[in-house]
Structure formats: structure tokens, C-alpha cells
Amino acid sequence: MSKNTVLWVLRILVGGLFIFSGLIKINDPVGTAIKLEEYFDVFSNDIAGFFTYFKPFALHIGVVLVVAEVVLGVMLILGVKLKQTVWALALMILFFTFLTFYSAYFNKVTDCGCFGDAIKLTPWESFYKDIILLIMISVLLFFRKDLPEETPKWAAVSALVVLVLSFGIAVWAIRNLPFIDFRAYKNGVSIPTNMQPSSQLEYTYVMKKGGETFTFDQYPTDESYEFVEMVLKNPEALPKISDFAAWNAEGDQSEFLFAGNKVIILSSNMAKMSEANLDKLAVLVKSLEGAPVDVVFMAAATQEEIDAFLSKQNWSVIGLQADATVVKTIMRANPGVMILKDGVVMEKYHHNNTPEATDVLDLFL
Template identity: 80%
Template sequence: MNKQGILWLLRLLVGGLFIFSGLIKVNDPVGTAIKLEEYFDVFSNDIASFFYLFKPYALAIAVILVVSEVVLGVMLILGVKLKQTVYAIGAMILFFTFLTFFSAYFNKVTDCGCFGDAIKLTPWESFYKDVVLLIMISFLFFFRDDLPEESPKWAKISSTVVLIGSIGLAIYAIQNLPFIDFRAYKSGVNIQQNMQPSAPLQYTYVMKKGGETVEFDQYPSEEGYEFVEMVLKNPEALPKISDFAAWNEEGDQTEFLFAGNKVVILSSNLAKMDDANLEKMDNLVKSLQGAPVDVVFMAAATQEEIDRVINEQNWSVIGLQADATVVKTIMRANPGIMILKDGVVMNKYHHNNTPEPTEVLDYFL
């Protein structure tokens, strides 16, 4: 293969990966914003305090990043402003490589969110992926003078259409919910089952005796062995959900949520809860009074704060506390609605799409 063929292959590989990664995150820009907030928190504590100033703009930054990934990938493949595109992609992958190295080396953010919730990579896997990308982009950079300088008009028009379309999709996903839900709480999932291993967990017991390391499938009964570590042999069998819990002043209420018909109104931050559709929610809550369903208001807040909101809205509902990360994982809206039947997620709604009471009751017939 000649030089031009190699450069074309690199453009295709790098551009395709950028498009794939970007589209997954355009599907869920709120999830990317949550991940950025994690980084800003860590950076403000470990690097410089001014990173905390970026947190209010995390969603806007997320949209810019995910849309840029898609558009730059398309431009690289179609040959639009190739030299500028290579510079931009190079700068972006340097930024991503720094993030993934920081996550892996310091074990601060254990999931970089490179492919959203669709493909989970360990911090080191994410870093090695970025290193490979960086090497490929470096070849494009060093041979940038051999890249085509002109591109057909249709390619420029296509890139513009992709830009507008990606922005539109990102905004739609923010104002509604992700088009495709890759999370462990998606519709149809039995939360209680996802909290259990999918198969019996198997371990290798690493022991030491006489300076030699020996591995066992079962803990050895023979004396004289020194325990070193226990290694999980089938990590794919681990529970998909490990941190779900709900509670109030009476104690743990997790099992209560898994029993019978539940309409759960979720808020990850009461101070930032959008009140634009509270009237619709109020109608839903009050219309379900007397129906064979428990309405629950679950928030990442103190019980006093939760009870205050319930009293202000004059709702006859059950107030429960939950962890903010769990609520954000379940629901990309603040507030949002989750319909549960015997622990199975029947559907989830952004507050902009608050369902009618009859629609909710249909899930329980």
C-alpha cells in the first residue's frame, strides 16, 4: 500500500472512531456533562481550584465536545479542511489522553465515559485506546502536507448538515431522554435482578509458601500458606447495579420499591429542580390518589428537604432519600418519572414528557 493509501486508511479509522464515540455521547449529552463534573471536582481538589468554576457550564461544554467529535470525524473522512481538522483532532485526543491517564494513574475517575454507557472500559484500557489513536493521528500530522488540500462542495455541505443535525440531536436528547438507554436501569430491566450476580462468582486464591506463589480455585486447607490476594475469574458476572438503595427515617425502603406498582418521581438536586412542568406532575400525582399504585418522591437530599417539597406541593406521597449518583444514573432529567412494577422498569419520562394518569395506569393493568 502506498503512502496515500495508508493516509486514507488512517483517516477512515480515526474518523470512524470519532464518529462512533461522538454519536453515542450525542445520544446522552447529560451523561457526558455528569462525567465532566466529576473531572472538574477532582481537578479543583488536585490541580487548581479554578476548575470548579467550569461546573455550571458542564452541559454546554459536553455538547460542544460530543458534537465536535462527530463533525471532526466526518470532516476527516470526507476531506474537508484536512490540515485544520488534523490539528483540531490532535488537540482533542491530547486532551482525552490526559484525562484517561489521570483517571488510570491516580484512580480518581474510574470510568472516563469515552463511549458513554454503551461500552465500559477500565481506565487503563481507555488510556491505551487513546495512545493508539494518538499514534495514528501523529502520522496524519507529520504527513499533513500530503493530505488533499481541496474537497468537493458536497463534502462541505455534508459536514454542515452533520453539524446542524448533531446539535439538534443533542438538544433533543437534553430536553427529552436519551434515544437509546444503555444504562442498567433502562426500560424492561428488573432492578432487583440486576443487583445480583448473573452467575456464581468464581475466585482464584493467590497464596505464598516458601517464597513461591501458588494459585488455588478453593481456599487451601493445608497450613503454611500465606494469603496474597483473591482474584475474580469471571468479572462479567458481577451485578450490573451495586449501589441502588432508598431509605427514610424508618430505615431501608429498597424492598418496598420492588413490591407492587410504583410511580417514582426522581430529583438529583432539589435546588436545581426544574419547576417548568410541576403543574403536570401535580395533576399526575393527585389523579393517582386512590389508584392501586404508590407514588414516591425520591431525591438526593435530606429527609427534611424532601418533606418540605412534598408539603409545598401538597402531595400525598412517600418521601425517600437516595444517593445523587444513583439518581443521576437512573434519570437524565431533574425531575423525572420512573414507572416500576414489581421492581421492573416499565418506562421513564423526562418532566417535559410527563405522562397522563391513564397512560401510567395502563402499565399496571
């Protein structure tokens, strides 16, 4: 195999992986921003306090990164300014490798978000993936003089079109909701069902005796063995949802939410909640009065803050507390609306797309 063939194959592999990774995250830029905020929090505590100043710009940084992934991947494959493109990819993969190594070694951010919510990788899997990419890009960088120098006009125009389309898709996803929902709360999912194991959990028992380690499918009756750990044999059977909860002063209200027809208005951060469409939400709340539906306002806030907000808006609805991470996972809008029927997610809406009451009631028929 000639050198040029190897370089061409590497361009396709690296470019294709960057395009795939970028497209998944362009589908959900808000999710990328949430992940970046986690990193900024960790870095501000562990490295330098100034990282906290990046948090308000996490969404803007996220959009730039995910669009750059797609555009640079396309430029690499099509042959647009290859030397500059390879340098840009090298800098980007160095940045990503640092993030994934930090996550894996210090166990700080347990999900790097490399492929959004579509493909979950452990921190070390993410790091090894980046190492492989780093090696391939290093080869391209080393042999950059052998890469084509001329940029075909059609390729440059194509890269520009991809840039515009990628940015447009990202903005659309921010102002609406992700095109494809890869999370555990997507439409059609039964939340209570997903909170249960899909099958019986099976464990192996690691024991020690006389300096040797033994593994058993059943806990040994011989008391001379020293217990070391339990290892789950079928992790795929674990509940897909493990942290859902909603409560008020009367206690946990999850079972209440899973019974009957529910319209849940969600806010992950009331201080940052958009007021742009509160009037539309108010119309929805008012229109559902007397309907066979429970309207709930569920927020990551204190009960006092929730009650004060409902009083200010003059909404006669049930106010519940929830964890911010759970609300962010459910809804990529602040606020947003989720429709539940007996615990099944019927539909989710960005506040920019607040539905009419008739549309909501039709979902329960």
C-alpha cells in the first residue's frame, strides 16, 4: 500500500469520525453546553478559579466546537486547505485528549459526552479513542508535505455550505428541541418501567483465601473465604433511569406523576428561566383548568421559590421540586413542557413551541 493511499485512508477515518461526532452533538448543543459547564466547574475547583468565568459562555463555546468538528472533518476529506486543517484537528484532539484523560484519571466527569447521549463511553474508553485519533492525526501531521496543496473550488464551496448548514442546525436545535432524542426520557418511554431492571440482576462474588482470589456465582458458605467485591454480570439489565424523583413538603410525588394525565412545566434553573413565552404558558395553564389533566410546575428550586413563582404568575397548579440534573436530562429548554399519560412520555415541547390546550388534550385520547 502506497504512502498516498495510507494518507487518504487516514483522512477518511479521521474526517468521518469527526463528522459523526459533530453531527450527534449538533443535534443537541444544549447537552454539549451542560457537559462543558461540568468541566468548567471541575477545572475551577482543581486547576484555576478563572474557569468559572467560562460557564456563562458554555453554549457559545459548545456551538463553535461542534460546528468545527463537522466542518474540519469535511475539509479533511474533501481536501480543503489540508495543512491548516490538519493543524486545527491536531490542536482540537489534544484538547479533547486532555479532557478525557482528566475525566478518567481523576474520575471527575464520568461521561465526556464525546458522542452526546447516542453512544455512552466510559472515561477510559473515551481516552483510548482519543489516543487512537491522536496517533492518526499525528501521522497526517508528520506527512503533511505529502498532502495535496491545491484546494478544489467545489470543495471550498462545499465546506462553506456545510459551515452554514451546521451552524443553522445548531441554532435550530437550541431554539427548539433536539431533532433526535437519545435520552432515557424520549417520547414513548414509560418512566416507571425504565426505573426498573429489565431482567434479574446477576452478580459474581470475588473472594479471597490464602492469598488467592476466587470467583463464585453464588456466595460461598465456607466462612474461611474473605469477601472482596460483588461484580455485576449483566449491567445492560440495570434501570435506564435511576435518579428520577419529584417531591414537595408532603414527600415523594413520583407515583402521583405516573398516574393519569399530567402536563409538567419544567425549569432546571429558575434564576435563568426564560420569560419570553411565559404568556403562552399562562394561556395553556388557564385553558386546562377543569380538564381531566393535572398541571404541574416542577423545578430545581426550593419549595418557597416555586410557590412564590406560582403566586406571581397566578397559576393554580401543583408545585414540585426536582434535581437540576434530572430536569436538564428530561428537557433541553428552560422552561419546557412534558406531557405524561400514566407515566409514559407522550410529547415534549420547547417553550418557543408551547402547545395549544386542544393539542395537549388530543394526546390523551
